[in-house]
Amino acid sequence: MSKKSGKPTPRTPANTDKGGLAASPDLFDPTVTPSDLDEMAKYGIKCIPVDYFHFGDFRYTNLADAIAQAKRGCGTLSEV
Template identity: 55%
Template sequence: MTSYNEPIDEAELARLGIKRVPADTFHWGEFRYSNARDALAAARRGARK
């Protein structure tokens, strides 16, 4: 079993055909969103309060 504390073996990723891709994360307050539309919707709901 692999521990989450072990570094990622890039050669193993490549051997298995796993690609690393950058991903945007949108932060609003204490929340994180992977989708900008969700972040906008939450912020707009928060502004109405």
Template identity: 55%
Template structure:
């Protein structure tokens, strides 16, 4: 039986304790976007775009 099945809900028991601690100290959770480009992760879209553009500018030219 998995920890989720044992807990009988969507949260692991350890998460329940973390939720209680968060509530006790007034800590909130907010969703955050992560942008993936190649093998890297960026917290800001502008950083991912800047790297992609740098890569596009250094790509070798294809000759016909």
């Protein structure tokens, strides 16, 4: 289950490795090839989706930081 969205991530043989989530082609760059996925599984490399919050020209990984900056700078995006 994804910690951020609360939605379960489908587990298939292609994206599961020893009970943990590994590579899933629907989670990242569509140019990743099946051999890339094999290499990821071989070395235990995992792909984890990340939420970004955009405010003005900046990107934040933490919503509280984006809100704090918005409050410091201006009240709404239309004022940016």
